[in-house]
Amino acid sequence: MWVLVTAFLVFFMQAGFMFLEAGFARERETVNVLLEGIVDTCLCGILFYAWGFAWMFGHGNGLIGWGDAAGHSWYCLQNLPDTYESTGVATLAFFLFQFAFADTCSTITSGAMLGRTGFWGDLWYSIGVSGFLYPIFGHWAWGPDGWLNSIPFWKAAPFHDFAGSTVVHTIGGMIALAGAIVLGPRLGRKFKRDGGGPMPYHNMTIASVGAVILWFGWYGFNPGSTLSAMDIAGVARVAANTTLAACAGGLGALIFVYPRSKKWDCGATVNGLLAGLVAITCPCYWVSPLGAIILGAVAGVIVILATDLLEYLRIDDPCGAWPVHGACGIWGTLSLGLFATGQFGAPTPTGADNSAGAVVKGLFYGGGTDQLVAQFIGNAAIGIGVFAVAMVLMYAVKATGTLRVAKEIEIEGLDLHEHGGTAYPDTRSSTH
Amino acid sequence: MWVLVTAFLVFFMQAGFMFLEAGFARERETVNVLLEGIVDTCLCGILFYAWGFAWMFGHGNGLIGWGDAAGHSWYCLQNLPDTYESTGVATLAFFLFQFAFADTCSTITSGAMLGRTGFWGDLWYSIGVSGFLYPIFGHWAWGPDGWLNSIPFWKAAPFHDFAGSTVVHTIGGMIALAGAIVLGPRLGRKFKRDGGGPMPYHNMTIASVGAVILWFGWYGFNPGSTLSAMDIAGVARVAANTTLAACAGGLGALIFVYPRSKKWDCGATVNGLLAGLVAITCPCYWVSPLGAIILGAVAGVIVILATDLLEYLRIDDPCGAWPVHGACGIWGTLSLGLFATGQFGAPTPTGADNSAGAVVKGLFYGGGTDQLVAQFIGNAAIGIGVFAVAMVLMYAVKATGTLRVAKEIEIEGLDLHEHGGTAYPDTRSSTH
């Protein structure tokens, strides 16, 4: 039941993403962003049903799964056991929880690609992301036989990713980056070194509230990843750390950008708190509240520097998907190797397995660099792998001619041309 | 506690309905729609307290209830037992859960009637819906002595409505239809065969996010209807089926309307996913994931055809309340008779009662037409009954002269005239 409640919360993040991404978009592509949010979800549900769940969470080999240990395939949710592995969680509840994660990953991508991607193009790459990239690379870290899954491939330290700084956010962020690169910037978008700057967003109100909805949903994302509410202390620690990292991320970004412009920058703060949340997603089970605050604050700074980097590289990422999810997903994964306190081991249904070999200890707590290196290898393997494949995917979609819309369509807006109407058609002069 | 958590989620659907209906409304009646959402909820709470709960869930006869089996009345929540019947659920928690359902039903109605109904008229018909129609017709199916409640009135198959495709949605949708018919279309609304089309909505952003909030709330609606979190497998099955039907409904509508206009229609997709949710509400406990997908996709098509039908019949239903809740409520109820797998019986606090006679089996799984006929009889009895009474109710309100506002008020907008101000009064030129 804990898994279901938290699955619902993770699902609710879609409302947050839709608000955030639509708010950061221009008015002319608002309907496009909203519909992508909905259709990505619908597609992801069907694909995760058809084969995504089997590939990601089924037994198989280190690179891909497909079914139970005896070889019966789980495609179309067939042959499922009542409860998943040793978690004690009803398999369909686990499916729902993991569908909501997959959906998150897919939605992240569209934030970097909005304003110029055709809807057919969106459908193709979404199928690629939800149906292929996410379940396969996700299997590496979370599949029962995934080659990164708790195998101590670097000395004694296995790679750990509690709730997905790597699996969900680095994957989503790297695909977003590939998409933004292959698409190129929106027409008229000039970059800082060319005397330009970001294009206007259309609604900061919904963008900010969207971020708070995401924060709320993260209480499903992280605490739900214990899978069991019986690990009471673990769940509470995860929830508290999640909160503190978000707080520190928001403040970190706010304070870091203030000296530049002497303005209290709402967009930066919003992305800062999300950066804190992305970063704490991997280490939330193993760090202390102080660690959460520090690593969250650092994430708040990283997200701004990463935004500057994209600006310098002339890459147009309207929502900051790569700075938030890519850069801070990487940071969060690595931060475990720095901040893990050494008090807690792998989570089990009833609490942390704190036996000698199982505890996770980072560099700053005297654990040496083993865990850090393990985290680096795991994150780099997935991050680089997924980026490479995503570039291929995006170029393939581009080759079909559906990735980017024609110039006129982009200038007049996707809503009018692809969706047959704008987001706010009832203006005073048109109807009174 | 499961019942409370899910009751909260169902309550939260009000936020979704307010966003959805306000977004689909014109700007000039936005405050009216919002206030109706709030006041319907407040009224419904007081009426359900006063007598609605007693009439619907009290013992009595097949047509109406009033209290406990010993004859003590439950009016004003008096004489309540600690836990409701054999559910083991605290009666006040059950009351809250059922209040949230009643509220949903009442809010559905207003979606079809917006833009032209006077506020006094709204108060009268809302009292009729929440205070009389819903609890009485609801008693037929869900009251402990309701004549449709698990009585095998057609061969061995009793009527089943797990979470209310009939009780909540068909009732709400049929009242909505009656309201739209008696009111007539909004001034200036021309229909397709007269060279016209729908009136513009004012905010697709909140309409779409409202739909996602409703989807989130549906995780209270359907999984909560097990009443017990101890039926772990049942709850998980319900939640997964609910998700897949929504996904299929959204995609079904999107794809079905694309060939018409070559546009990716956001409003259609929104109503499509809601159609999938409405349809799965009745059968969610007894069908397989594949069944959920198929019946959800069909609902996505039905909702469009039903919208076309209203257009043809020159009935103005601004939110599509009847296509979504009426037509797909009927389809969902019938679909149990087609898709029930025959694996599961009636839910009990700890799981499905899978004894021989109890399992529910539909036509496509070799169960013959018995269940289908039972579903048809139950749905038709309630649907036709409530439509007839609703027509009387609406004509009665019309006779008081409060149902529809004067021409000038409608043209200038309900907000200015009935509520003393518009939704967005602070425009730049007026205040800077």
Add this chain to the structure above:
Amino acid sequence: MWVLVTAFLVFFMQAGFMFLEAGFARERETVNVLLEGIVDTCLCGILFYAWGFAWMFGHGNGLIGWGDAAGHSWYCLQNLPDTYESTGVATLAFFLFQFAFADTCSTITSGAMLGRTGFWGDLWYSIGVSGFLYPIFGHWAWGPDGWLNSIPFWKAAPFHDFAGSTVVHTIGGMIALAGAIVLGPRLGRKFKRDGGGPMPYHNMTIASVGAVILWFGWYGFNPGSTLSAMDIAGVARVAANTTLAACAGGLGALIFVYPRSKKWDCGATVNGLLAGLVAITCPCYWVSPLGAIILGAVAGVIVILATDLLEYLRIDDPCGAWPVHGACGIWGTLSLGLFATGQFGAPTPTGADNSAGAVVKGLFYGGGTDQLVAQFIGNAAIGIGVFAVAMVLMYAVKATGTLRVAKEIEIEGLDLHEHGGTAYPDTRSSTH
């Protein structure tokens, strides 16, 4: 786990507050309101971590706490026991729940001060509220040694405040009042007796939906305050009473203002339902559904009269923070002394302690005035105390010159000057 789920719901109230306060603000200060909502939350998290939790919930003396009974300080969440006191709740979960409460208190304040407060000023007073006023005054009533905490200081009746009509709402409301007084009204705000009236809000849609989100969050606030889901009957009673009081508050305000203007006033209804929720927060565990309805309806009237009072006193409180949280917080606290039924005593993890001396009985149920006087003393001590200190705090911030922005900034809007951009910069003519 109950505590965590309800903590998440209370946290989600921030989204509601942001919508409500931004909706009631003018367009020019929307970003300011949103950013305040986020930054107050972030600050509050860090301060509650650093010392707020220790001061409020630590052992110490009657006026302030700091750590465990053995004298180890809880600053920076150090030395925490696994579970808090005798609640059986994981201390970090309890921390999170109480952080969400503290955050609410701090956000209430900004509702009265918006449109003219500089951001530096906001930071200073927010630190004062979240870091000092709330935890110290809160300790008086809820700290393990707080001088008001269950001590029968007036005859046999100890002061009771179940979920914070006094602790959260009266404190927040009285600080809001002090802030509004020290700031003075927004430029151009004329009052009724000077021929003026309120300034326009900019978005009633989000304000109304914000109120419904708050109502939803209140299901965390009140039912969560049982701390345990094992007191099934108590939780259900609290949830049902919360609902009925909100319903009655909304209807009370709607009906009370109708005769004045012959308009159905949405803003009044929104504040009315919030008034009902604030009022029921203290007595929700001990009153009957009927009591909840009556005291909620009275709150709906009080909130309007309190708004009139501020108008008469020429105090500009744009969101009505004092009428809703201050005035109705006081009323709610007192109402326990009138409406407590005498059936229930202090809550324990498994249910009410209904032993002879523990039950709470109000004047209308034959309990005499003892409980009423206890409530009055407790509420007055905290309310007056906090108001006095808040006046000092606000004057101190004023002395730094950061409390109120310059005239030009206020007229052109805080967003442009303090935040570097408005909430809705992408208008048609600027970008197409």
Add this chain to the structure above:
Amino acid sequence: MKLIIAIIKPFKLDEVKAALSTSGVDGMTVTEVNGFGRQKGHTEVYRGSEYTVDFVPKAKLEIAVPDAVVAKVVDVIIKAAKTDKIGDGKIFVLPLEEVIRIRTGETGESAI
């Protein structure tokens, strides 16, 4: 040529447009404006308090016409826009020296 500027009640826009169209006027440009005049604003209520909004939403039509049809166009507008209540609006007639159609470069009456 003249430029006719008409300030009308917004909900009359459709009728005026239709009437003009049947009189051979096909082009016009419409702007949302706020009017101040004898028609006083209205009272709004907000949380139980009233306040006055002193502007009235209006639609402004700009119509370029050949001299010959000015009188007729003015008549058509008056007929369609009239409600006989204060605030029906005004028509202004301004001299218009030149009209150019951007697409073709045509000038004068043929460009209208």
Add this chain to the structure above:
Amino acid sequence: MKLIIAIIKPFKLDEVKAALSTSGVDGMTVTEVNGFGRQKGHTEVYRGSEYTVDFVPKAKLEIAVPDAVVAKVVDVIIKAAKTDKIGDGKIFVLPLEEVIRIRTGETGESAI
């Protein structure tokens, strides 16, 4: 008659309106516009990056007046709208051939 068009800073609108009103001008039509001129736009910041908005929001007033009061009205507007900072705006005076009140059909100065 003349049509006076004044482009002013939006936050001066109330003052200008009040000043005109005490000078006997009761009617006017106001439009939200964006101005480009010597007053350069401003810099906005967004997620740590700056960008320039090169238009400035302005209010446009259109006031039909009898010839006799043109000078006075212009003066009143200048006094009320002036802040002595770049971007205070401009006043344009156009010839106005005819004014018609829709409600009554009155024409000329009495229709203003």
Add this chain to the structure above:
Amino acid sequence: MKLIIAIIKPFKLDEVKAALSTSGVDGMTVTEVNGFGRQKGHTEVYRGSEYTVDFVPKAKLEIAVPDAVVAKVVDVIIKAAKTDKIGDGKIFVLPLEEVIRIRTGETGESAI
């Protein structure tokens, strides 16, 4: 002096502004308007049904210029705004009797 009013396609605004600016025209006032004309509106779809929106969003530019440059400015606008599709818009030239700069009180061409 003349007041040039140009109705153009909104997405051409930036180009027109840039072209004018390089031709020495620094000031202008822009309004969002809805145009009706030969360019018919478009069809929108909504939940599977189509409906027609019969206005087209346009940008209206008002530019006060000395008589000497009218022809040049008109030319510049035409060049920059042209797409050769119906609906490119129109340019109106109105006589302008006086211009006053509010900040300085300057009048005539130097106030433009």
